[in-house]
Amino acid sequence: MLLSTKGDYGVRAMIDLAKHEGEGPVQRAEIARRRQIPEAYLDHLLAQLRRDGFIRSTRGPAGGHQLAKTPDEICLLHLLESLEGSLAPMQCLENDDPQEEAICGQDWVWQEIYDDMRAKLASVSLADLVEHEREHERERATAARYVI
Amino acid sequence: MLLSTKGDYGVRAMIDLAKHEGEGPVQRAEIARRRQIPEAYLDHLLAQLRRDGFIRSTRGPAGGHQLAKTPDEICLLHLLESLEGSLAPMQCLENDDPQEEAICGQDWVWQEIYDDMRAKLASVSLADLVEHEREHERERATAARYVI
């Protein structure tokens, strides 16, 4: 498994924040409920996202979390790298730790896959994710109408 | 990390076998030495590869392991899936375990990445890996000649 729950949950949370942009701070509890994330665990993810400047948090009553940038300025690659640390599919690609070629001989394949993956992740913004989700909702709504 | 040492070591071993195809059985100890794999650990990987029909093994003096198919009939995808079990980058892609779309909303990105990855892995055969390695060796030999 390349991604742990951190990446998944963290992105879910960011999608939620993006969806409620401009409505003031969103509380931890709300995010956790809507996105099915253990509340106490979500804390750590939000902390990480704050450290890396993706969100701002305010304490006290009516406090909560909100995006620190606009959704189209945030790409999936940076988000996930913040949450997961590194997305390298193999140890040896983590930094540049080139093995003796004679010993392994498959690094090049994984380097290509890694590059493609990063490119794709970099091309998807939080705004895209929200847009996709909204579209999905519309589809479901239409389908429901047909059933009725 | 998507791949554990199993995948890496296992593929290394297969490359080694492919490189010495037609020279009779290759011993565990030789593979382990050349490819820097703990000998006792390699056992388990070879066992798995045998179970899935990639290699044949013979016991007794002058025994060892050899490919059960030609190198161009073996692709990286099948190899790694045998060694690692599943290459799904996220839990939810492991089978078809579709989450409520409203909860997560990013599955589609990873589905695309997963598909691309599998396609690429399926397109690389053991023969390709050996060819790449040989080419690398030739380059190094040429470079060495210049130094002299």
Added chain:
DNA sequence: GGTATTCTCGACCATTCGAGTCAACATTGT
């Protein structure tokens, strides 16, 4: 038949990582 060589299989083990939980504390609106 005996012995050396090699693979085979399962049990065992240590360490790390994943996924949380919890409690104490800081901040702020009313």
Added chain:
DNA sequence: ACAATGTTGACTCGAATGGTCGAGAATACC
């Protein structure tokens, strides 16, 4: 003052990783 909310670090518990080990089985060779 007090209640709501976020912040932090310590802690836990189970699973996965990355091995090791030893008994046994097959086989070539003398």
